[in-house]
Amino acid sequence: MKQLGFHMLWGKEQSDGTTLVGIAVKDGRARVLELPGLPKEWLERVVAALWTPAVGVSVVLVSMYGFTSPTAAQKTSLNHLLLWLLELSEEKGAVQWMIGGDLNVQLHELPATYWLAATGWKDVHDGATCVAARTIRARRIDAVLCNRHVQSRIKEVELIWDAGFPVHAVQLVKVQGGPPPKHRVWKAGRQYGEEVLPKKEHQGLASNLLRSTRSDWDKACGGQCDVGHH
C-alpha cells in the first residue's frame, strides 16, 4: 500500500473526532476547495477539491453524504444545497464539476433535479446503487452528477456490485484526458466533422437558463418560495 500514492482530502471533523466525507487523489495534484456560504448543517457532510490531473484540465470534485432516512426538512436542506452548488458552479464559467454522493434520497424526490437538468447537468448512470436487507426495491440514492463541461469527456461508466462493499455499489466514471474534446458539427459537403466548440457558445448559457428557470419557479410559487440562497 505504500506505493499507492494517494493524497487524502478530509471533510470537516465531527465532534466525536471522526470524518464523514473525503476525496482520495492519486493522479495529478489536488487541494481542498473552500465553499464559503456552505450551509452549517452540511459542513461535516460536504468536501470539495480542485483536482488538476497530469493530463487534461482541472475538475472541481465534490463528495457529499446525505442524512440517513432524511426528514422533510433535511430533504429540503439537501435540495437547497444542490441548488447552491449549481449556482456556485455556474458562476465559475466553463469549469468541469463532478458531484458524487450518497444522497440517501433518489434524485426524483428533489425539485433541484429539474433545475440541474435545465442547466445541462446529468447523473452519469440510471442504475440502482443501494440494496439493503430490508429493502423491497433497489434504489439509486448514490449519484454522480456532472455538468456539461465534463460530460463530453465521459467515455465509460460502470456500476460494480462485487467489489465487496455491503449495500452500496461502486460507481466508476472513465473520462478522457488531454485537450478539449471535439463536438460533431455539420460541415460543407453534407458530412459531419469534428470541431472544438467555441467557448463563446457555452459562456453563460447555463447561468442564464438557471435564471430563467428560477424565474419560472418563482412565478409558479407566486413569489412565496425563495430557494437556493444561503
Place this chain on the structure above:
Amino acid sequence: MWWLPAATPTCLAAGAPISKRVDCYHGCMVEGEVLVMRWTFWQERRRLGEAKKPGPGANQDKEGAGERLTVGSVNVTSLTDNWKLLEPLAVDVWLLHKFWFHQHEAAGLPHALGQGAK
C-alpha cells in the same frame, strides 16, 4: 425560446426581493432599469457552409485520445477497513462518503496510503 440577458441587473441580485426579481425578469424595464437581451448568441453560431475545410492538420488533436482518468464514487463505511477493497480497482480519484475516520489517525494514514500530502 429563452431570453439571455448579458449581465445580471441589480434587481436580479441574490439579495433582491423575489417579487422584484420576477418583475424584472418578465418585463424588460423596471424602475428605469433596462435588461439587455443578448440573443445575438444564436446569430454567432457557425452556419452551414462556414465550417473550415479539413486540411492536413485536421487530425492533430487526436493526441491524448488514449489518456483516460478514472473517478470513483463509493460509500465505504470505514476507510481503514475498506481501503483494501478500493485498491484493486486502480482508480485515480475516489469520492468517499459515509466513511468514519478518526482525525488522530490522519498522521499515520498518509504513510499507510502512500506519499502523503503534497
